Amino acid sequence: MTTAISVQNLGKQYKIGAAETKFRYNMLRDVIVDTVSAPIRLAKALVGKSDRRLNQNFIWALNDVSFDLDEGKVLGIVGRNGAGKSTLLKILSRVTEPTTGTVSVRGRVGSLLEVGTGFHPELTGRENIYMNGAILGMKRSQIDRNFDAIVDFSEVGQFIDTPVKRYSSGMYLRLAFAVAAHLEPDILVVDEVLAVGDAEFQRKCIGKMNDVAQQGRTVLFVSHNMSAILRLTQEAIVLKKGQLIKRAPTPEAVDFYLASGQAESGERVWEADEIPMASAPFKPVAIKIKERSGAVVDTIRSTEPVVIEFEYQLDAPVTGLRVGMYLNTMRGEYVFTAFDTDDAQQFEQFGARTAGRYVSRCEIPADFFNEGRYYLGVNASSFGVKRFFMDENAISFNVDISGAPGTQWPELRQGPIRPRLNWKIEKLD
Amino acid sequence: MTQITNVPSHEPTTIYIKPTKGLAALNLRDLWTYRELIFFMVWRDVKVKYKQTLLGMAWAVIQPVMTMLVFTFLFDKVAKLPTEGIPYPVFSFTALLPWGLFVVALNQGSRSLVAHNNMVTKIYFPRLILPMSSVFAGLVDFAIAFVILIALMIYYQVTPAWNLLWTLPFFLLLAIITALGVALWLSAVNVKYRDVNQALPFLTQFWLFATPVAYSASVVSAKWQILYSLNPMAGVVNGFRWALLGAGNGPDITLWVSVTISILIFISGLFYFRSMEKTFADTI
Structure with a gap:
């Protein structure tokens, strides 16, 4: 059999951080200083020396x-x-x-x-x-x-x-x-x-x-x-x-x-090098899976509600923002998609957010998940304007179904959810 | 960008991708493989340029003619500049032909890589094709304007310098090489520093004043002639006037200075472009 592709010791280094610091003007003073130093910058660029303001971070x-x-x-x-x-x-x-x-x-x-x-x-x-x-x-x-x-x-x-x-x-x-x-x-x-x-x-x-x-x-x-x-x-x-x-x-x-590959701890923290430049001004900080008691867990109980907490930072005000999640089964089937401003009133209040640190928290009710492993994707976007950040694979967690409906029968139940439905049985004759 | 070694054997050929060190090989063979793409890019530029305009291709005529009229008013009627006995409209229009070609090439060519950044970041093709096709697309407007020049010469009963006409392709080539050389430099720099975008209108204007388009090169005093000819477009414009109208003294030392500068810009531009090419997709 012939080899179609042979990859050997392949490496690719990128320079990062340059674009991030380049145009960050906070005050008029910065603008003036920057303008005055422009000829020096030009001279340096021409002789091939980089601007030292651009922090030269390299990642492989x-x-x-x-x-x-x-x-x-x-x-x-x-x-x-x-x-x-x-x-x-x-x-x-x-x-x-x-x-x-x-x-x-x-x-x-x-x-x-x-x-x-x-x-x-x-x-x-x-x-x-x-x-x-x-x-x-x-x-x-x-x-x-x-x-x-x-x-x-x-x-x-x-x-x-x-x-x-x-x-x-x-x-x-x-x-x-x-x-x-x-x-x-x-x-x-x-x-x-x-x-x-x-x-x-x-x-x-x-x-x-x-x-x-x-x-x-x-x-x-x-x-x-x-x-x-x-x-x-x-x-x-x-x-x-x-x-x-x-x-x-x-x-x-x-x-x-x-x-x-996943965070096993029920918590995922984003490192600086994991956040794409294009996501600015949105910066994900961490996502946590919690029990109602507040404990961060990797395995949740199907019979208990679970709290999802997504913490993030806005470096600039954003309008029309919605922060949300996709829930997937391990095999990649979607279970649901939900955003923090899905509620119209909520959107009115929080659609436009000032810069600062936020947490979007939601509770998934008890008796929702079936047995198995699920993974959560996160998304922050302004509808029709820009998708700031997306990580389809932010975190995963296990579901323990002890005590869930139907567990008296030791069998595998089909489907991603396992609701406790309000069954009524009537005798008709 | 990448050194490609095509193993001379049956299809499919194996391509080796590895980091290039130092000055990248010019890899003109790759350019040849993609020659059809140059044709298509030029064809597209020409086709799209005047789409959804009322006047269409007429713009290729209006632009140089209007410039010529303004020049005629300012420099002939008001300033009364010397034109070596040639009617001023013909005198300036002859210079506007290569100048127009140069301006289009300079502006479109320098912006070509950034303008096509989706192509640059998504697929492989010899990047040289982008500035090249921008320059070649200018030749269509040049051809249209040339027809106008012929009409003007007939109207003003200017006899072409028949014995010199054969040198015209040489001066056209010189214009193309100059334009391409500058476009290679500026387009590659523009990928990293968009300052080029800001500088282009100013540069174009400055360059126009430094080139004998509106006036005759003979107004520059003799001791400055060599310095003046460091602008390769001066050589091109003088050459056009000499070849078509028989104006000026013909090729002398100043022409060869222009030619040398032009070739230097072109060759250095080619190597600079090739050495920057490998980082285009990452920095654009």
Whole structure:
């Protein structure tokens, strides 16, 4: 069997912190001082010396990662935000250069993360297919050959000669995906793309990925969705803080990831290097799972209410803010999504928040969870404006069901919830 | 960005990705592989430029003609600058041709990487394509304006300098190399320091005054001529006037100074661009 991808001692170092301190003016005085010192800064930049105000912190987004992948295999990549998954894919698709190590890639890498790159709103669907195809490295003849298939696949048919700015977002996405899907890469890289688009579109993406795998081509699949990883890959690697910590058959790797990669203590504290720059002014501090007594726990009792506490810092006032969570089962099925300002009155009071430290706390009632492990994702956003922060995998916890409804029968109950329903039994005759 | 070694064997070829050290190889072969992309980028720029405008391609005519009219009023009717016996409209329009090409290339080219940051951060392609295609897209406007120049020459009954016309492609090439060289430098710097965006309007204006577009290079006194020709666009504009209208003394030492500077800017720009290329996706 031939090796499709061989990664050796791969490392990628990023400079962080620069953007953070750069434009922090608190007073007019700072602005004046900054302006006056501008020529000095320019001189330093020109001779290649960096501004010393920018604190030069380096992080290794990838550190000494090595693995080989045989041709025709489908490999899942799991890990928390910031674990280095995207960096790895970027290096493989040659967008960015590694700091250390080497990669050899056999054949052309195509990625579904480039969907729609280079699309111009003023050009028609037809023109964009050619444009986008060329950007993705297709030859004109190859685009000609695949043109009808692309149009068919995208289902935009009669609108093919309409500027894409008139398309609905769904049509736009389908057309963009159709081009990327007909790229005929030897190695396909899929990163979180399944998070966008409607259910039908996601089904198509997964179908395409399956096709590619069936044709004996190599696929790398990055996702936070464990059920998708389990369904689509046979083998997976787990990345943690830039290092490869596990490679195993997928079920084993997923279990390992969910069990060990998580905070085991019922508390997750965000370190400075785990918070993406783009999340400013929102800064997550910690999330805690508590019993009603206030004790922080990793295992909760199904028969007791549980309190979720999310602490965060706002460095600047934010309007329209909602902070909330997703609850997932271990297999990646959603149980619910809820935000702290879901209540209209609450939103009126707290939609606009001044800078400062906050905690959003909620109680999940007793008799809610079924047996097993659940994980919580957090999200802070202003609807339709900006998603400040998201960590789909912030923390996980176990549920102990002793005393829950139906536990007199030692059997596995299906479904993520185990409510205590108000059964009434009547005799009718 | 990355050193690519294509193993000369059957498909699919193996690509080796590793950190590049020192000055990156120019890797022109990769540029050749992606030649169709240059064509598509130019085609897109041209196609999109005048979309949803009432006057469309007419803008390619209006812009230089209006500039020429303003110049004619200011420098011919009011200031009465010498034009070596050539009607002022033709005299200035001949210079506005390469100057227009240069301005478009300078402005679009310098912003090209930042403007296409979604491409830069998502996919691999030789980054040189972006400033290159911006410069080439300016050639379309140049061609349209050239037709206007011919009309003007017929109207003012200016006979072209037939024996010199063959040198025109050389001066056009010099204009392209100068524009591309500057665009390579500024686009790469712009990735890291957006100060370039702020400096561009000022730079363009300053450069226009330092170039004999509105006036004749002969107004500069002889002892300053060499210093003056350090501006490669001075060489280009003088060359255009000489090749088309037979104005001026023709190539002398000042032209070769301009040519040397132009090539220096281009080559150094190429290497600077290539050495910065590997960090574009991280810093943009």
